[in-house]
Amino acid sequence: MTKVILLYASWCHNCPKAEKIWRDLKEEHDFEYEEIDVESDEGQKIAQEYSVMAVPTTVIDGEVAFIGIPSKDEALESIK
Amino acid sequence: MYDLIILGAGPAGVTAAIYAVRYGLDTLLVDKDSMSGLISTAKTIENYTGFPSIGGMELMGKFLDHAEQAGVTFKVMELNSVTEEGGHFIVSSSEEEIKSKSLIVATGSSPRELDVPGEKEFLGRGVSYCATCDGPFFSGKEVAVIGGGESAIEDAIFLSDIASKVYVVHHRDKLRASQILQDRAFDRPNIELVWDSVVDAIEGKDIVESLQVHNVITEETKKLPVNGAFIHIGLNPNTDLVNVKKNDKGFIITDESMATSARGIFAAGDCRQSPLYQVITAASDGAIAAYSAFKYIEGI
Numbered sequence: 001m002t003k004v005i006l007l008y009a010s011w012c013h014n015c016p017k018a019e020k021i022w023r024d025l026k027e028e029h030d031f032e033y034e035e036i037d038v039e040s041d042e043g044q045k046i047a048q049e050y051s052v053m054a055v056p057t058t059v060i061d062g063e064v065a066f067i068g069i070p071s072k073d074e075a076l077e078s079i080k
Numbered sequence: 081m082y083d084l085i086i087l088g089a090g091p092a093g094v095t096a097a098i099y100a101v102r103y104g105l106d107t108l109l110v111d112k113d114s115m116s117g118l119i120s121t122a123k124t125i126e127n128y129t130g131f132p133s134i135g136g137m138e139l140m141g142k143f144l145d146h147a148e149q150a151g152v153t154f155k156v157m158e159l160n161s162v163t164e165e166g167g168h169f170i171v172s173s174s175e176e177e178i179k180s181k182s183l184i185v186a187t188g189s190s191p192r193e194l195d196v197p198g199e200k201e202f203l204g205r206g207v208s209y210c211a212t213c214d215g216p217f218f219s220g221k222e223v224a225v226i227g228g229g230e231s232a233i234e235d236a237i238f239l240s241d242i243a244s245k246v247y248v249v250h251h252r253d254k255l256r257a258s259q260i261l262q263d264r265a266f267d268r269p270n271i272e273l274v275w276d277s278v279v280d281a282i283e284g285k286d287i288v289e290s291l292q293v294h295n296v297i298t299e300e301t302k303k304l305p306v307n308g309a310f311i312h313i314g315l316n317p318n319t320d321l322v323n324v325k326k327n328d329k330g331f332i333i334t335d336e337s338m339a340t341s342a343r344g345i346f347a348a349g350d351c352r353q354s355p356l357y358q359v360i361t362a363a364s365d366g367a368i369a370a371y372s373a374f375k376y377i378e379g380i
Contacts (some may be wrong), residue, residue: 010212017113028380051286053217053308054204067204071112071158073174079330 002031002079009038009053018056025072031079038045044062082108082180083377084370085171087162087321089154090117091359092349094143095366096373097152100184103374108178109147110171110301112158115140117313117349118188119359122231123212123238127258128359136212139359162321169344182344182376184369185322185332187358188328189350191316194226198282198368199311206288207309210322211235214308223308224291225249232312233257233265239310240268247304249293274304281308317351327353340368348374 006022014052026033036043040056044061046052050064058066058075064079084100086093089111089322100107111317115137131139144205147154162183163170189216191209193199199207211225223243225236228250234257240246240316248265253275255262265271274293280301281292288309312328317331325341327331333355338346348365350357 011216012214053204054214
């Protein structure tokens with residue numbers, strides 16, 4: 001099953017927009033979805049692993065798929 | 081069929097919607113995001129009358145609250161096309177089509193890219209168009225801001241509290257930013273202006289490690305040892321969907337009533353050709369566009 005991780009930060013005003021897109025898709029489609037704060041230990045680890053220096057960043061199946069807010073259509077396409 | 085569909089829910093579109101509802105127009109406001117507007121990415125706004133200092137997102141939230149209280153119908157919808165058929169307009173997404181008698185285009189603009197090697201490759205790995213979003217990743221590091229306008233200098237000041245050093249690379253020998261921001265920037269010991277210079281390349285291995293810049297007067301080249309490149313060199317209008325007269329940069333040309341070259345289509349805010357791009361001018365455009373749409377609907 002496709003695994004989507006959304007990296008977000010408390011200071012990031014664009015992150016709630018990305019969260020809404022993924023949460024809405026999650027209601028309609030079957031995929032694993034997790035939101036991780038980059039300031040948490042786990043978030044720091046993932047950010048380092050993928051050289052993430054921007055939020056929101058979406059990692060899908062172990063690869064950075066989107067930096068910034070994907071459109072709903074782009075997000076849907078990426079989990080098909 | 082709606083009297084009016086407003087494309088874009090930034091300051092121009094939301095203001096237009098509030099005015100249109102008050103004029104009694106059956107109005108729909110659409111945007112791909114529930115919180116839109118480039119202004120929502122600004123850390124602080126200090127030049128919107130009545131608000132000496134307010135966060136961009138907070139101000140945008142107040143606009144949307146106001147619209148809701150005024151009875152505006154807002155729909156989140158990602159548009160694919162805007163067409164005209166038999167004297168009315170059809171606004172389409174992948175899921176539905178909505179019709180109206182008139183349109184206000186308030187689709188705003190997006191940050192312009194530098195178009196240099198490394199810019200796309202390092203997006204999110206040092207290249208950014210939003211300091212308030214990505215600045216905290218650069219704590220204690222050296223960064224550069226490219227540009228000399230209001231947004232560039234605001235971001236340089238914001239970053240100077242986080243980064244150890246902020247270079248401002250500007251292609252001229254004067255900044256375009258307001259004097260008050262220039263004074264604040266010049267007061268910061270860790271902001272260094274790199275005058276008359278342009279960026280030729282953004283370089284690094286996994287993340288940004290340096291900028292290659294050259295002085296346009298002396299032709300001297302140098303490397304700036306930075307991990308971040310924050311780009312603020314202007315705006316590109318989001319106007320591809322509408323077929324109206326535009327200038328050579330794609331900004332919609334309107335008359336003083338915000339009417340475009342197409343009957344029944346009006347434009348407002350950052351997507352139209354204007355001498356000034358500010359929240360307050362966008363809101364003003366929106367009010368005028370709504371009035372003009374109202375007069376247009378009355379006359380049909």
